[in-house]
Amino acid sequence: xxxxxxxxxxxxxxxxxxxxxxxxxxxxxxxxxxxxxxxxxxxxxxxxxxxxxxxxxxxxxxxxxxxxxxxxxxxxxxxxxxxxxxxxxxxxxxxxxxxxxxxxxxxxxxxxxxxxxxxxxxxxxxxxxxxxxxxxxxxxxxxxxxxxxxxxxxxxxxxxxxxxxxxxxxxxxxxxxxxxxxxxxxxxxxxxxxxxxxxxxxxxxxxxxxxxxxxxxxxxxxxxxxxxxxxxxxxxxxxxxxxx
Amino acid sequence: xxxxxxxxxxxxxxxxxxxxxxxxxxxxxxxxxxxxxxxxxxxxxxxxxxxxxxxxxxxxxxxxxxxxxxxxxxxxxxxxxxxxxxxxxxxxxxxxxxxxxxxxxxxxxxxxxxxxxxxxxxxxxxxxxxxxxxxxxxxxxxxxxxxxxxxxxxxxxxxxxxxxxxxxxxxxxxxxxxxxxxxxxxxxxxxxxxxxxxxxxxxxxxxxxxxxxxxxxxxxxxxxxxxxxxxxxxxxxxxxxxxxxxxxxxxxxxxxxxxxxxxxxxxxxxxxxxxxxxxxxxxxxxxxxxxxxxxx
Numbered sequence: 001x002x003x004x005x006x007x008x009x010x011x012x013x014x015x016x017x018x019x020x021x022x023x024x025x026x027x028x029x030x031x032x033x034x035x036x037x038x039x040x041x042x043x044x045x046x047x048x049x050x051x052x053x054x055x056x057x058x059x060x061x062x063x064x065x066x067x068x069x070x071x072x073x074x075x076x077x078x079x080x081x082x083x084x085x086x087x088x089x090x091x092x093x094x095x096x097x098x099x100x101x102x103x104x105x106x107x108x109x110x111x112x113x114x115x116x117x118x119x120x121x122x123x124x125x126x127x128x129x130x131x132x133x134x135x136x137x138x139x140x141x142x143x144x145x146x147x148x149x150x151x152x153x154x155x156x157x158x159x160x161x162x163x164x165x166x167x168x169x170x171x172x173x174x175x176x177x178x179x180x181x182x183x184x185x186x187x188x189x190x191x192x193x194x195x196x197x198x199x200x201x202x203x204x205x206x207x208x209x210x211x212x213x214x215x216x217x218x219x220x221x222x223x224x225x226x227x228x229x230x231x232x233x234x235x236x237x238x239x240x241x242x243x244x
Numbered sequence: 245x246x247x248x249x250x251x252x253x254x255x256x257x258x259x260x261x262x263x264x265x266x267x268x269x270x271x272x273x274x275x276x277x278x279x280x281x282x283x284x285x286x287x288x289x290x291x292x293x294x295x296x297x298x299x300x301x302x303x304x305x306x307x308x309x310x311x312x313x314x315x316x317x318x319x320x321x322x323x324x325x326x327x328x329x330x331x332x333x334x335x336x337x338x339x340x341x342x343x344x345x346x347x348x349x350x351x352x353x354x355x356x357x358x359x360x361x362x363x364x365x366x367x368x369x370x371x372x373x374x375x376x377x378x379x380x381x382x383x384x385x386x387x388x389x390x391x392x393x394x395x396x397x398x399x400x401x402x403x404x405x406x407x408x409x410x411x412x413x414x415x416x417x418x419x420x421x422x423x424x425x426x427x428x429x430x431x432x433x434x435x436x437x438x439x440x441x442x443x444x445x446x447x448x449x450x451x452x453x454x455x456x457x458x459x460x461x462x463x464x465x466x467x468x469x470x471x472x473x474x475x476x477x478x479x480x481x482x483x484x485x486x487x488x489x490x491x492x493x494x495x496x497x498x499x500x501x502x503x504x505x506x507x508x509x510x511x512x513x514x515x516x517x518x519x520x521x522x523x524x525x526x527x528x529x530x531x532x533x534x535x536x537x538x539x540x
Contacts, residue, residue, distance in 0.1 A: 128480075133434040134441065135307045137300075152442075179438060 035069025052202035056093035063089060096203055103209040113163040113213075117143060119199065120189035125149075125182040131164075134179045138168035140192040147186010152179040169193040170214055265296040271306050275316040278323055285327035292331045292340070293420060301330055304437060313444050318455060322440065325458040329436070332429050333464045334372045336420060338362060338399055339413035346401045360399040363465055367391045371425040372416065378424050432461070432472070439479060442487040443496070450496035454483060457500065460507070470513035477517055478503045481524040491528060492535040499527045 042062040049055035063086040070078040095118065102115030120143060125131065131142060134153060142164045149158045158164060164180060200207040267290055270282055282305065289298040305323055308314045314322075331337065338360065345357040366385055370378045385391045400406035420426055436458055443454045457478065461471040482499050485491035493499050506523035514520075 130431075130435070130438075133438045135304075135437070136434050137303065 035065065035072075039065040039069055051204060053093065053096055053205075056089050056096065059089040060086060060093065096206075099199065100203065100205050100209065103206055103213060106209075106213055113141075113143070113166055116141075116163075116191055116196070117189060119195060120191040123188050123190050125186055125188060127182060127185050129182045131180040131182065131188065132176050134176055136176045138165055138171075138174050138176050138193070140190050141165035141169065141196075142180070143189040145187040145189055147182060147188075148184035149186070149188075150181055150183050152181050154178060157183075167214065167218060169196060265294070265299055267295045268299045268302040271302055271309050273310050275319060277316050278320045281320055281323045281327075285323060285330075288327055288331055292337065293417060297330070297421070301326065304433070307437065307441070311444075313448060313451075318451060321452075321455050322437075325455065326433065326437075329429070329433055329458055329461065332425075333468070334420070334423075334425055335362075335364065335369060335397065335413060336372055336416050338464075339410045340417065342399045342401055343407075343410050343414055346407065357401055359402060361396050362399065363394050363396050365391075365465070366393050366395060368425075368465065369395065369397075371428075372420070372423050374419045374422040375424050375427070376422070435479070439483055439487075443483070446487045447496045450483075450500065453497040453500045457504070460504065466513050470515065473515070473517060474504075474507040474520055477520055477524060478507070481521075482527060485528075491531055493527070493531045494534075499531075502527060 039062060042058060042065055046055060046058035046062050049058055063082040066082045067079055067086065070076070070082070099115060099118075106113070106115055122145075125147060131149070132138070144158055144160050144162050144164070146160060149162075149164075150156065151158065158180075165176070168174060168176065196210075200210060268286060270279060270286070274282060282302075285301055286298045289301050304326060308319055308322055342357065342360060367382060370381050370385070372378075373381070382391065398406075399410060401410065439454050439457075440451060443451045457475055460475045460478075461468065463471070478500060482491070482493065482503060483496065486493045486496050503520060503523050507517070507520045510519055
């Protein structure tokens with residue numbers, strides 16, 4: 001009641017000084033329409049992104065704009081939808097950035113593949129179970145969490161924390177070179193090559209560092225082999241004087 | 245437009261089960277006597293599943309091409325038995341074969357074929373579906389206690405509806421490689437090849453017998469399950485421990501043949517494998533006693 005009287009008084013005062021009162025009833029509606037147009041531009045921009053990180057960033061901006069524009073128009077369904085999508089987009093962006101950071105760190109330190117763990121699925125293995133056979137087409141890599149696992153042909157037992165099959169993804173033949181058997185029940189984490197390929201394609205920076213990491217591990221293997229070869233070559237030489 | 249359609253096909257390839265791989269060529273260096281068998285295998289597996297499946301057959305065979313320790317007869321037998329195992333008899337295959345009978349023309353009219361009534365267990369039928377669907381159905385059937393119940397299925401080309409049903413069943417082949425049954429068959433074939441490979445390295449005299457063990461796993465239903473269980477019992481009880489160096493079995497070939505005879509001796513399938521298990525235990529005891537005797 002007081003408000004209505006104040007409005008009438010204010011409008012009369014404005015008329016007296018020659019101003020026309022603005023019709024504010026449409027203001028919110030117009031703001032809402034402008035907001036929707038603005039948000040639509042962001043939706044188009046989001047969908048036109050080629051790679052995952054910019055796509056997520058634009059997705060977050062679109063969520064924020066749509067939440068803000070849905071407030072004046074009381075569009076609670078849109079508000080709720082984007083209220084759910086915003087943390088989801090933020091979490092996925094965080095995962096992606098974390099992945100790039102971890103791979104980068106790994107390239108510069110111990111060449112470990114632990115950064116892949118969040119993308120892996122757990123698999124329980126019983127004693128005697130074979131994870132893959134020699135000469136089989138390789139489709140996934142494994143991270144040993146617990147239990148005991150042995151490469152059958154060479155008899156080498158792999159320690160907990162070892163990654164198996166990471167280079168198979170990049171090898172042209174894609175074939176397993178040994179058989180991996182579980183000799184004491186345990187747990188492994190596995191990730192398929194197609195999942196890693198997806199990460200690679202979605203995120204060029206990850207792809208670049210992944211290639212560097214794989215190459216570094218390959219060079220490390222070559223260095224180990226060269227070292228063994230050198231030891232092998234020097235062994236008879238050192239043995240010769242004893243024999244003589 | 246063609247580019248867009250091809251992109252859409254690629255996107256939905258898993259869903260529509262499209263196989264756009266090129267058919268494989270015969271692997272180089274094949275012995276002459278094997279060419280016909282491998283060629284027949286490629287054709288059969290293309291018809292059974294598709295070009296990529298035939299490629300897998302060739303890929304598996306290549307492991308033995310050019311190996312000095314694998315002679316022509318062995319290679320031919322591996323190629324032949326692998327075709328048999330890779331074209332395993334699931335309800336989809338039986339529908340395919342029935343439809344093929346219909347396509348045969350005798351004189352001017354299509355050949356008449358008798359109805360086939362086959363008995364499957366529920367889990368065997370469901371295993372032929374894609375794992376994502378099958379898992380849910382199997383869990384439901386398990387709760388109801390129906391997983392091991394048998395059901396008779398009629399495969400008939402006598403009526404329009406019978407032929408339609410066969411065509412629907414045969415069309416499930418596009419999702420066969422996603423099925424639980426395929427996952428089991430893949431592991432089985434790989435294990436068989438692995439055992440041949442290990443036999444070549446550890447007991448070359450037993451290779452032929454190990455290759456022949458594939459004939460134990462045939463058909464469908466109870467006979468198939470019994471054959472598979474017997475095969476695993478022989479491999480786990482005799483072959484693998486010998487290759488691992490745990491069981492000092494000098495004549496693995498003889499032991500495997502003896503165990504197979506015991507398995508086949510049962511007039512009706514014995515799910516408990518009493519005779520087979522007894523024979524395996526006796527062979528193991530003999531081998532261990534022989535080692536102790538030699539040590540003394």
